[in-house]
Amino acid sequence: MPSGPESAFWHPFADMSAVAGHDFVIASGDGCHVTTEDGRVFLDATAALWFCNVGHGRAEIGEAVQAQMANIASYSNFGDMATRPTLDLADRVAALAPMADAKVFFTSGGSDAVDTAVKLVRRYWSVLGQPARTGIITRTRSYHGMHMAGTSLAGIPANRDGHGPLDTGVANVAWDDAPALAALIDEISADRVAAFFCEPVIGAGGVYPAPDGYLAEVRQICRERGVLFVADEVISGYGRTGRMFASEGLEPDLVLTAKGLTSGYLPMGAVLVAGSVAEPFWTTPGLLWRHGYTYSGHASAAAAAMANLDIIEREQLVDRVAGLQLGLTATLISLRSHEFVVDVRSGTGLLAAVTIDPQVLAADPTVMPRVVAGMRERGVLTRGLADGSVQISPPFVITRAQLDEIASAIDGALTAVGSSQAATSSQARGSGLLPDITSDEAGGFGSLDAQLLADVPPHHGG
Ligand SMILES: Cc1ncc(COP(=O)(O)O)c(C=O)c1O
Structure with missing residues (x-):
């Protein structure tokens, strides 16, 4: 991720020691997509902060x-x-x-x-x-x-x-x-x-x-x-x-x-x-x-x-939301079987969350930021919520195919974090750095890319 000159902008709900100079700058939007200043296009899985219901660029x-x-x-x-x-x-x-x-x-x-x-x-x-x-x-x-x-x-x-x-x-x-x-x-x-x-x-x-x-x-x-x-x-x-x-x-x-x-x-x-x-x-x-x-x-x-x-x-968007509810649940449901996932809540319009095992999060606070960063790498913008869930609340104009894109980005990001987690654990264990233990006793992962984390600070905001 490019790092730029530090702006005086104090981001809400942000660890400024990590964020300063790493602003993720959105330049434009169209429907369910936004584009960054450097030209990358992302699917907006959260309607910004749960607000852009009619989609961007109207x-x-x-x-x-x-x-x-x-x-x-x-x-x-x-x-x-x-x-x-x-x-x-x-x-x-x-x-x-x-x-x-x-x-x-x-x-x-x-x-x-x-x-x-x-x-x-x-x-x-x-x-x-x-x-x-x-x-x-x-x-x-x-x-x-x-x-x-x-x-x-x-x-x-x-x-x-x-x-x-x-x-x-x-x-x-x-x-x-x-x-x-x-x-x-x-x-x-x-x-x-x-x-x-x-x-x-x-x-x-x-x-x-x-x-x-x-x-x-x-x-x-x-x-x-x-x-x-x-x-x-x-x-x-x-x-x-x-x-x-x-x-x-x-x-x-x-x-x-x-x-x-x-x-x-x-x-x-x-x-x-x-x-x-x-x-x-x-x-x-x-x-x-x-x-x-x-x-x-x-x-x-x-x-x-x-x-x-x-x-x-x-555009009868409230009916559209009701119509998409089942599709959102259907596309997210398989995430329940993921090793890190303890709950998927869906079935209330275009509002859903995928909860990561609290023991995994407690053992390694970098997991959530890495999942969110992994989703960015796969072209989808979202964030972690206060309870350790991934937020899904897209604009009402989202399509069924785009809902699938969100689900597969979560799946891909979770799988990538899972693999790196396993690799790091066995490497550390092999080198005697980590004892043979599970979840809540395990320490953090020192090799984590600090810039990646700076990109996706965890927060408890609205
Ligand atoms: C349920 C609820 N109440 C109040 C607020 C505060 O709204 P605002 O951030 O516009 O001040 C939020 C923001 O997310 C919210 O989710």
Whole structure:
């Protein structure tokens, strides 16, 4: 991999000591492919960071943004001011929302949406005369963005550690245990719990769809205890699971969205709020919620979102995702028999993960970066997730043949790592460097190409 001059750019979720000077620079994109500055073409197995759902290079989104910018790029939406695309987008999203009489609060992205939701549920209870209802419950493995609120909510401990005092009103519950949620609310006392935040499909934590019946059960538990149910659909929203929203049928109180709202063409998020929760804020004279961002409802981002939703509807991309679900599972299933693979999770739209044996990863932390690098060598871009899984979440326009390409790149990369692992082990053993042991006692592989690793830093980001 070429190494260039160091840029001042501080990459998110990166080991800068390895990455500086080794930037992997994407220059252009078209459909499911991206091209680097030095002309290499890759299949995008993750829709960038789960966001580019309509695929890269959609000129019509750019044209819509350009047209809006030619009028006015944006303006303040505080108080009574608004721009037309903002109003139109709010109505369009409200009509899609999986709850009755939705109102829409725009943000600049997913972390803003989480922050907005934490403040909103607490403010809601305080307006209703129950200011002690401040507690927030989240699930282990969950990812809710990187603002201080989302960091506090995180079910991935590594993402919380080392940032000083976080919000102390947050408790974690096992991600797959509905009765444990009921017990925790009862233990804290329902009148001190504001909301339960739930990714219908855990994303960055490793792509874990909720167990059968779990979502309906936790929804009911919340309803019975008056706890607000917040569906964090920053990844799943706008079609990723083969339905417009994964929380359809649950009547969530809030739905948090971002990424797929604009397919990332411009940054934007939206908090969808059930009419019943919005009601006191919309009807009480003199009640002003002191919250909002400079770019809440940014006009050009709203124009991008409208054009993006046009594409999703015109090309029936949500149905397309549902149609590809089986094919994705079929092509990944054989990876289950690979010696390093302990789990393949698929069957929820275009969301899947291939989990590498935690013992192998613990014994040799270079395995995941090498698998990801091996996939790059085979022309496929992906990354490792927090739980040691390979992420698969391609753009909705992917073809069945391209899904096969992703699966065979994973297979090839795993096999290559397996062979080098075996070779290094027997070489080391032969030279007396390594005792005859397995997995978790085995040390790292000193011969690893540092540049290859620099290319694919492991991270736990969204
Ligand atoms: C479920 C979930 N919530 C919130 C976020 C934060 O979104 P953003 O990175 O746009 O701030 C993410 C990002 O991946 C996410 O996956």
